[in-house]
Amino acid sequence: MSTVDESSNIVWHECSIGKSDRQKLLQQKGCVVWITGLSGSGKSTVACALSRRLHSRGKLTYILDGDNVRHGLNNDLSFGPEDRTENIRRIGEVAKLFADAGVICIASLISPYKRDRDACRALLPKGDFIEVFMDVPLWLCEARDPKGLYKLARAGKIKGFTGIDDPYEQPQNCEIVLQHKEGIETSPCEMAQTVVSYLEDHGYLQA
Amino acid sequence: MSTVDESSNIVWHECSIGKSDRQKLLQQKGCVVWITGLSGSGKSTVACALSRRLHSRGKLTYILDGDNVRHGLNNDLSFGPEDRTENIRRIGEVAKLFADAGVICIASLISPYKRDRDACRALLPKGDFIEVFMDVPLWLCEARDPKGLYKLARAGKIKGFTGIDDPYEQPQNCEIVLQHKEGIETSPCEMAQTVVSYLEDHGYLQA
Numbered sequence: 001m002s003t004v005d006e007s008s009n010i011v012w013h014e015c016s017i018g019k020s021d022r023q024k025l026l027q028q029k030g031c032v033v034w035i036t037g038l039s040g041s042g043k044s045t046v047a048c049a050l051s052r053r054l055h056s057r058g059k060l061t062y063i064l065d066g067d068n069v070r071h072g073l074n075n076d077l078s079f080g081p082e083d084r085t086e087n088i089r090r091i092g093e094v095a096k097l098f099a100d101a102g103v104i105c106i107a108s109l110i111s112p113y114k115r116d117r118d119a120c121r122a123l124l125p126k127g128d129f130i131e132v133f134m135d136v137p138l139w140l141c142e143a144r145d146p147k148g149l150y151k152l153a154r155a156g157k158i159k160g161f162t163g164i165d166d167p168y169e170q171p172q173n174c175e176i177v178l179q180h181k182e183g184i185e186t187s188p189c190e191m192a193q194t195v196v197s198y199l200e201d202h203g204y205l206q207a
Numbered sequence: 208m209s210t211v212d213e214s215s216n217i218v219w220h221e222c223s224i225g226k227s228d229r230q231k232l233l234q235q236k237g238c239v240v241w242i243t244g245l246s247g248s249g250k251s252t253v254a255c256a257l258s259r260r261l262h263s264r265g266k267l268t269y270i271l272d273g274d275n276v277r278h279g280l281n282n283d284l285s286f287g288p289e290d291r292t293e294n295i296r297r298i299g300e301v302a303k304l305f306a307d308a309g310v311i312c313i314a315s316l317i318s319p320y321k322r323d324r325d326a327c328r329a330l331l332p333k334g335d336f337i338e339v340f341m342d343v344p345l346w347l348c349e350a351r352d353p354k355g356l357y358k359l360a361r362a363g364k365i366k367g368f369t370g371i372d373d374p375y376e377q378p379q380n381c382e383i384v385l386q387h388k389e390g391i392e393t394s395p396c397e398m399a400q401t402v403v404s405y406l407e408d409h410g411y412l413q414a
Contacts (some may be wrong), residue, residue, distance in 0.1 A: 016270065017253045017262045025267060048223045055224045059234060060267075072330070073300035093280035094301055101269040101310060123279070134328065185371040
């Protein structure tokens with residue numbers, strides 16, 4: 001094989017280590033767990049509990065948090081409608097790369113519009129996009145208000161805030177609903193276990 | 208601990224699985240191997256050989272290829288000067304996330320300007336950005352011309368092509384130089400081994 005051939009695109013595709021090799025190494029299947037819900041619905045808490053639970057079973061996870069990514073990759077984006085869509089698109093594309101790397105990628109962001117979530121779903125192979133809806137009523141999210149954002153939105157100091165003056169489109173056919181039931185306290189660990197069981201049942205915790 | 212506390216940012220940062228946990232799981236340290244050089248200098252070939260060699264030692268790698276990323280995350284970017292810089296910035300930010308995930312991330316892209324490469328280096332903790340310069344003379348890259356791009360550039364059908372009508376700024380203080388020496392054929396595997404030895408000597412192949 002000549003040097004010319006070796007540096008061509010064709011050879012590169014032939015010789016590279018692929019997704020299935022990485023999955024065998026990690027003894028898991030790469031996928032995206034996409035946690036959507038209102039601010040204060042507990043997305044980050046469940047993401048964290050999920051990563052701990054999977055890590056304790058020797059599985060590699062990585063959390064893409066909407067807020068955190070805005071400090072780096074998406075630090076050029078505003079909170080206007082177009083840039084919110086672009087924010088979600090980029091996180092979807094990065095999540096896809098992580099899944100391709102064999103990682104169980106946990107994306108945690110409000111992602112209020114169905115079309116944006118569906119666009120991310122379309123990037124992944126069938127089955128590998130697992131949408132988790134934090135079904136928590138607005139009044140409870142607002143009562144929690146962990147970052148004080150609802151207070152600011154009610155005071156008119158934040159415009160276009162999801163749940164206040166911008167809609168949240170509930171998922172209709174998502175893979176998992178984590179519901180806050182009136183009078184029954186479900187812990188973040190129990191919620192995480194629901195997701196772990198789903199991943200196990202669908203073969204993602206083995207190569 | 209109340210539900211309010213549990214869904215706050217503070218608790219999230221406390222309880223999450225961190226980089227060092229992932230590194231222990233993978234028995235390696237996350238870092239970025241940034242391969243820079245002219246089109247046709249063999250970046251992709253070395254990236255591939257490196258990923259194979261590390262995989263055979265049970266290490267998890269992921270290749271971010273400049274061309275491939277343009278099909279996904281960076282599909283909104285042109286080849287104009289500003290967008291080329293943005294292309295590199297985004298790849299740098301994604302590489303940073305992979306390194307944080309514990310992965311040995313191999314970025315393979317021309318990245319002709321020192322300021323763009325240095326901006327990516329600045330994103331990573333000290334030592335974790337390993338710049339590899341493919342030191343291959345232009346005449347040889349042009350003789351290889353694996354994608355036929357030099358021919359198009361010489362014919363004026365591609366404008367601003369690195370090495371033809373746009374400069375390539377050679378790294379001055381990079382970690383590794385993979386040099387094409389006149390009359391001595393160095394195989395991609397030997398070049399990859401040079402990088403593996405560097406990673407080993409600097410502790411990246413253990414947790």
